[in-house]
Amino acid sequence: MTILNRHAEQMTPFIVMEVLERATELEKQGHNIIHLEVGEPDFDMPICIAEAASQAQSEGLTHYTHSLGSLELREAIALFYLQEYGVKVSPDCIVVTSGSSPAILMALMAICNADDEVIISNPGYPCYRNFALACRATPVEVNVEAEDGFQYDIEKLKAAITTKTKAIFVNSPMNPSGTLVEDKVFEALAKLNIPILSDEIYHGLVYEGRARSILEFTDNAFVVNGFSKRFAMTGLRLGYLIAPKAYMRTLQILQQNLFICAPSTAQAAGIAALKKSKADIDNMLQVYNESRIYMIKRLRAIGFEIKTEPKGAFYVLADARKFTSDSYHFAFDVLENAHVGITPGVDFGSNGEGFIRFSYANSLENIVEGLNRIEKYLISD
Numbered sequence: 472m473t474i475l476n477r478h479a480e481q482m483t484p485f486i487v488m489e490v491l492e493r494a495t496e497l498e499k500q501g502h503n504i505i506h507l508e509v510g511e512p513d514f515d516m517p518i519c520i521a522e523a524a525s526q527a528q529s530e531g532l533t534h535y536t537h538s539l540g541s542l543e544l545r546e547a548i549a550l551f552y553l554q555e556y557g558v559k560v561s562p563d564c565i566v567v568t569s570g571s572s573p574a575i576l577m578a579l580m581a582i583c584n585a586d587d588e589v590i591i592s593n594p595g596y597p598c599y600r601n602f603a604l605a606c607r608a609t610p611v612e613v614n615v616e617a618e619d620g621f622q623y624d625i626e627k628l629k630a631a632i633t634t635k636t637k638a639i640f641v642n643s644p645m646n647p648s649g650t651l652v653e654d655k656v657f658e659a660l661a662k663l664n665i666p667i668l669s670d671e672i673y674h675g676l677v678y679e680g681r682a683r684s685i686l687e688f689t690d691n692a693f694v695v696n697g698f699s700k701r702f703a704m705t706g707l708r709l710g711y712l713i714a715p716k717a718y719m720r721t722l723q724i725l726q727q728n729l730f731i732c733a734p735s736t737a738q739a740a741g742i743a744a745l746k747k748s749k750a751d752i753d754n755m756l757q758v759y760n761e762s763r764i765y766m767i768k769r770l771r772a773i774g775f776e777i778k779t780e781p782k783g784a785f786y787v788l789a790d791a792r793k794f795t796s797d798s799y800h801f802a803f804d805v806l807e808n809a810h811v812g813i814t815p816g817v818d819f820g821s822n823g824e825g826f827i828r829f830s831y832a833n834s835l836e837n838i839v840e841g842l843n844r845i846e847k848y849l850i851s852d
């Protein structure tokens with residue numbers, strides 16, 4: 472007899488991972504695949520960070536830390552928020568997590584009761600919906616449109632709010648579109664009197680304009696952030712949650728029970744990342760920006776439409792409706808025939824259908840080759 476939890480049953484696959492898994496199979500068969508699907512920096516983490524991790528290991532810093540994370544790291548995070556955004560965060564209001572993903576989970580666990588509602592954008596990061604389901608909450612989608620720069624329309628958002636709404640997700644720079652949330656949207660969100668769950672994981676990867684922290688607008692907020700993207704530390708699994716003081720004891724208890732603490736060597740690496748890696752990160756930013764500019768120009772030349780140019784993260788969400796109305800099959804066709812991994816827009820919600828997300832977290836050489844292959848495939852089709 473199969474017993475399946477009904478919430479788990481409602482969860483949808485993370486399609487980008489399925490594309491990646493198929494791509495890996497093709498690679499095993501000897502095909503050369505260009506990866507424009509994954510949201511993972513192709514840079515190795517800066518040497519100063521790697522050294523800090525191995526030093527921690529050789530010095531025996533391999534034990535459990537405080538459940539909230541080492542005080543030195545939490546102080547470094549607090550200083551970082553002060554320097555970057557001018558906001559005061561107490562180290563006591565930070566819980567260091569194993570990547571930002573557990574931070575999202577724990578925030579929702581601390582906020583939601585069964586059948587509460589959580590507002591997310593459509594398109595948006597697909598896992599938000601499934602984290603909400605894991606917490607027995609109901610994800611409520613609000614469509615955001617390419618012609619509006621994928622910004623929340625505040626009137627539409629207000630119409631989605633009910634007495635059960637317990638949190639609103641915002642993500643800037645946004646995955647999948649790379650757009651920055653406008654100040655006026657943050658201001659409006661702050662006035663809603665509902666906790667805002669601001670995913671700031673792509674902060675630091677901004678090429679035009681400035682990413683704003685929700686904490687510049689309201690304290691009624693949970694900040695999710697981490698080291699995976701900005702510092703190219705995906706495999707070290709290090710993130711954090713900044714939360715209002717009233718929630719901290721609950722979050723600490725959740726962390727103690729579910730995860731105990733974040734990995735100790737990764738925490739030591741995180742301190743080096745915040746204190747020593749600026750020059751390396753500036754260098755990465757320059758490379759990403761060149762790739763961004765090239766990719767936008769080239770995708771448009773191939774026939775993809777880009778209404779709002781991405782200003783951050785490492786993604787372009789391009790309208791592919793000239794070529795397909797079925798982004799899922801299109802992505803797998805391109806993978807099988809042109810040997811390029813791309814992510815179907817439908818992975819990010821029904822309103823992402825007809826779009827394709829291209830990641831430029833790859834070398835310019837690979838991006839050029841990948842787009843050449845796609846162009847050739849589309850012409851021959």
Ligand SMILES: Cc1ncc(COP(=O)(O)O)c(C=O)c1O
Pocket residue numbers: 510569570571572573596642646670672696697698699705709710
């Ligand atoms: C918007 C967003 N939030 C969170 C994450 C999770 O990142 P991690 O758990 O590696 O910190 C990702 C990963 O792709 C993401 O795109």
